[in-house]
Amino acid sequence: MKVAAIVGSIRKESYNKKLAEFIKKRNTDKFDLEVLTLNDLPMYNQDHENNPSQSVVDFKAKVKAADAVLWVTPEYNGSIPGVLGNAIDWLSRVDQVMIGKPSWIMGASMGVLGTAKAQMHLRDILFSIGLSSPILIGNDVYIGAVHTKFDESGNLTDEGTVQFLDKVVGNFLTWMKQYN
Template sequence: MKVVAIVGSIRKDSYNKKLAEFVKKHNADKFDMEVLTLNDLPMYNQDNENDPPQSVVDFKAKVKAADAVLWVTPEYNGSIPGVLGNAIDWLSRVDQVMIGKPSWIMGASMGVLGTAKAQMHLRDILFSIGLSSPILIGNDVYIGAAHTKFDDSGNITEEGTVQFLDKIAGSFLEWMKHY
């Protein structure tokens, strides 16, 4: 199974990028995952949506080719980051590559609530007409105090968090059997 992880942060040392990379590495025997970053996506502009830049064409092609999308989002001002909203705008227009594509969501932050509000907003967005993505519900991953849970190599050091992520990956794989 091919999964793309879309990381909603462009920060070099993003905890969400570390989380996506950890999930990729930790589950390499269960699914093939590519972590996509949003650094090279230009701002969505309806004037060029029918002839987008190559970075957009490549991004959309990778999402289209995937069996599922793992959204890994930080929380900015109680919602998703602008760069993630921009990526979603590109995905929801013209060929609408997300329609019917299964999604699951997780996020990490330094705060105690993880990324609960951002994930709630992201769920609403993924249900919109241009996306219509079925979502793995009831398997929320809100990693709070992320700055205390990763070592310098990007490994999660808290065993309970690793076990929880294993459980969620198992739920995701079971859910995907229906697609």
């Protein structure tokens, strides 16, 4: 199974990118996860949606080829980051590669709530007409105080968090078998 992980942060030392990389490394025997970054996507512009840049074409092709999408988002001002909204705008237009594609969501922040508001907004967005993505429900991953849970090498060291992520990954795999 192929999973595209869309990381909603372009920061070099993004905790959310580290989280996606951890999921990838820990589950190589369960699925093929490609971590997609948003650094090269231009701002969505309807004037260019039918003739987008190569970075948009490549991004959409990777999402289309995936069996599911893992959204890994930080929280900015109580919602999703602008770069993530921009990526979603590209995915929701013209060929609408997300329609019917299963999604699951997680996020990490230095705050206590660990991206709860951003994930709530992202769920609403993923249900919109141009996306219509079924979402794994009841497996919310809100990692708070993330700066205390990774070591300097980018390894997730909090055993409780690791065990919980293993459980959520198992639930995702079960859901995907039922979904397909």
